[in-house]
């Protein structure tokens with residue numbers, strides 16, 4: 008009884024995405040050994056989850072506030088540094104598991120607080136001037152990166168130790184895979200589901216989805232939209248910061264680490280359709296898998312990972328040309 | 339009969355444009371007051387000024403003895419004002435239920451009001467889980483009004499409820515609005531003079547951003563010259 | 573006089589004539605005193621060549637004299653009145669600025685008691701100003717898109733970097749003569765602009781900005797990749813030989829005037845464009861693209877013109893950068909060379925003609941003046957040079973929030989307000 012255009016378009020996009028993944032799988036099977044295929048797929052998933060952690064906040068914030076937060080990568084970095092600081096500050100003898108957990112939580116809290124501060128102090132004065140907001144976030148990104156460089160030096164910090172249980176490797180179809188990467192996949196998937204539930208099931212979620220369309224009307228219903236903006240912005244930066252700390256055990260922490268991820272996150276949300284949460288979730292996995300596949304092909308044939316980044320850039324350009332508003336975008 | 343709302347000589351700017359140049363409106367409790375006037379006269383802007391969406395630069399707005407000037411829209415709404423804009427502003431991605439739920443000011447508002455809303459707008463019951471974007475124009479209008487009924491509002495600002503609706507549906511809508519006066523005062527903007535004249539108890543005519551005339555509806559109906567001067571299409 | 577020095581002199585003069593005639597020819601087309609000034613910049617480079625030629629050949633003097641005479645005749649004959657008016661009027665500022673820049677190498681030489689033609693203080697500052705001119709051209713180009721046409725590009729570095737790379741690669745790997753390589757590099761800029769335009773301009777607003785970011789990033793990645801290490805030198809970049817007269821180490825004063833002339837040319841091109849009917853349509857597109865379309869303009873076509881001109885200007889700046897450093901490395905394709913002209917445009921004043929130039933001068937010179945300055949605030953010593961990027965980021969944020977119209981825009985607004993207040 009609900010024949011709807013919108014739902015059909017959504018389903019179509021899902022089917023296209025499914026076919027794309029299937030195609031990637033076929034390419035994988037045709038080009039690699041089964042053991043490599045398994046590793047490539049898992050590696051695509053874990054990369055996709057990291058991309059998701061940065062992109063999720065950007066996409067929701069873009070939908071609600073019409074601001075593309077180009078400083079989101081800097082929050083990813085901030086999370087890693089905050090996590091390291093907490094990890095190191097805990098007294099000797101604290102079990103690694105406790106340190107690690109504290110670092111993760113601390114990163115998220117720091118990211119959230121810094122995000123709230125940014126929204127209130129820097130974005131609010133600019134709501135009447137949208138282009139300037141984006142430009143400002145770009146400036147803030149530079150400033151944060153340089154601040155970290157000034158305080159901690161350009162070299163970056165050595166990766167911290169992850170809990171011993173996660174420091175192992177395991178074998179899938181004969182391919183070696185690190186347990187920690189599975190941990191990242193689990194964290195990413197949990198947040199993906201959690202955010203989805205938040206959006207669909209809670210009052211905050213209803214307000215966010217309504218605000219994306221018409222925040223003025225939401226306000227006229229008696230809801231302090233500004234406060235919701237701040238909250239959502241902070242949640243977005245908290246998730247990004249958590250992502251940075253999650254990646255820290257094998258990336259370490261260095262100035263500019265977020266910039267690489269930011270570029271990929273931008274690609275993800277453009278492919279996903281900018282303000283569509285579902286689109287961002289699906290696109291981050293598509294981009295992760297594409298990147299992993301291209302990387303492996305590139306390593307195998309050219310002996311350099313060059314195609315990894317180029318492939319997803321081309322992926323984005325292709326999507327924009329076929330559907331200028333992205334896979335799940337509206338209008 | 340005490341006034342729920344008094345708007346005293348407000349001046350409102352949008353950008354550099356001086357849109358309202360002195361509007362005075364009084365809305366008595368438990369009655370319907372119609373804002374009349376030609377297209378572009380400033381009726382919508384008056385409602386938006388009251389809600390704080392286009393705050394007036396000068397003049398006073400009093401609601402139950404409290405000044406609304408300087409308050410934020412959400413703050414004004416929380417005092418008990420419900421706004422039904424001319425474009426209805428139904429959230430397309432949200433179901434009918436969610437569209438109502440978002441208007442709650444206290445938990446349980448919707449549970450308390452659901453039966454009442456279904457009684458006034460029976461259509462909404464069977465559409466309860468539909469996304470707002472898929473309702474017809476008339477259904478969206480019902481939902482927009484219903485949304486203003488979820489909290490205990492005592493003043494409803496309704497902008498052009500009959501616009502674009504079929505005559506049969508307009509009849510139903512009128513019946514519904516008439517019922518609302520049991521619990522709230524209504525400030526109604528209505529282009530359709532037949533509808534306005536049948537619904538409203540009092541009227542205020544706005545012309546070029548100024549309120550130029552007001553009184554009771556029977557008086558207006560008895561004065562064809564006034565109608566001719568301010569409200570005729572030509 | 574040796575044969576070698578004579579042919580070198582001839583090549584020189586050919587180039588000087590070009591440096592003179594390109595802006596001067598442009599001036600002749602449009603005929604305002606400010607454009608005559610462009611001719612003066614060309615003339616100054618002729619004079620500089622003669623000055624540093626150490627025992628200038630009679631031929632050099634003859635040619636330089638001829639060109640000077642031509643310019644003088646034109647000034648005296650056709651435009652003397654207009655000139656007087658200009659010096660007294662609003663354009664006086666431009667002309668004074670230009671005269672100051674033309675005299676600057678000699679002023680610095682006099683003040684620092686060094687030679688304008690050989691290694692020393694004056695030489696050092698000439699190099700800094702060459703950089704300033706290059707960045708100013710890039711900012712002028714950025715402002716054309718951002719300020720006047722309202723198109724945000726996050727990939728301007730692609731034009732700049734490809735200009736630097738292609739001029740070097742064409743000379744070094746394909747053995748093209750310098751002028752062929754310069755023309756080739758500019759042609760590549762046009763091609764890139766056309767691709768960006770045809771592919772990207774269908775996409776609006778933010779999507780276009782992100783598209784350009786991705787586009788530039790592809791080249792950045794390719795340039796730094798080891799796949800092409802034999803051609804591009806990967807992360808380290810590559811160096812190439814340039815003819816003596818273009819060699820900034822040897823003929824720096826000449827390069828100084830070349831850079832100055834190029835900047836003036838870029839300035840005039842954009843000003844002339846924006847004052848033409850095409851420019852008015854571009855501003856209409858910025859203010860309301862739909863309305864411009866409804867008025868019957870093919871807005872795509874107009875934006876394409878703008879992006880091609882902006883591309884050539886930015887590509888030209890890149891060519892100068894490549895020639896001046898006699899090399900190119902991936903950083904010229906990086907985000908910095910998009911960010912910096914954007915900041916310069918904002919600081920100076922977007923959608924103004926002189927704003928981006930002032931922004932480039934201000935920021936670049938500030939950086940150089942403060943390079944080794946150590947500021948101590950509340951017991952913490954900050955080396956300004958090392959923290960320049962941080963300072964730039966903070967300036968950036970402050971400008972965006974406090975002075976959204978930049979220096980020139982703010983001054984203009986104040987000026988207008990003051991005039992409006994007077995009855």
Ligand SMILES: Nc1ncnc2c1ncn2[C@@H]1O[C@H](COP(=O)(O)OP(=O)(O)O)[C@@H](O)[C@H]1O
Pocket residue numbers: 352353355357375376377378379380381382383384
């Ligand atoms: N955002 C706006 N910018 C400029 N003018 C506006 C804007 N909104 C409304 N107006 C002008 O204000 C006047 C009153 O509009 P409105 O209150 O919508 O009239 P009404 O509801 O009586 O038809 C009209 O002339 C309209 O053109």
Ligand SMILES: [Mg+2]
Pocket residue numbers: 381382383424
């Ligand atoms: Mg109206």
